[in-house]
Amino acid sequence: MPVVDPIADMLTRIRNGQMALHQSVNIPFSKAKISIVEIMANEGFISDYKIEDSSIVVDLKYKGSRPVVKGMKRISKPGRKVYVPVSEIPAVRNGLGICILSTSKGVLEGGEAHKQNVGGELICEIW
Structure with missing residues (x-):
């Protein structure tokens, strides 16, 4: 299947x-x-x-x-895509985790996307 x-x-x-x-x-x-x-x-x-x-x-x-990984959460799903601008990239667990975004510059970690000033589809969070 x-x-x-x-x-x-x-x-x-x-x-x-x-x-x-x-x-x-x-x-x-x-x-x-x-x-x-x-x-x-x-x-x-x-x-x-x-x-x-x-x-x-x-x-x-x-x-x-x-x-080492305490938890993982899928944010965007095939039926509901979640897009965030650079100003709304979340800080996962007060900075103890990361979020992964699909941007126009490729798949990036949230901090790197913020440095490059790009938003995109919020794929998942890992902490």
Whole structure:
């Protein structure tokens, strides 16, 4: 059965993998998912990622026996897109988390989008 929302599926695979204390999870490949996973790696929410065959292997990160990612929330959905101007980019958990936006300059973390003075579609929040 085809996946209706592939980004929500990716976030759910990561969340479920961490709850089960897996070392890594496999995610079907897409350029948008690569951009999101790259931001997560740069911000320290995952250890690393690799592209193998037609999937992305995400190495999950733990602090002791607890996952580094406390929560993830999909904001824009296929049936309801959420767009924000640069002045309304949210501060997630008072700066302890990040938001990821799809902008005219590519997929960016909220702080980077603010620096580049661009708004866009609010994809998800990670804390």
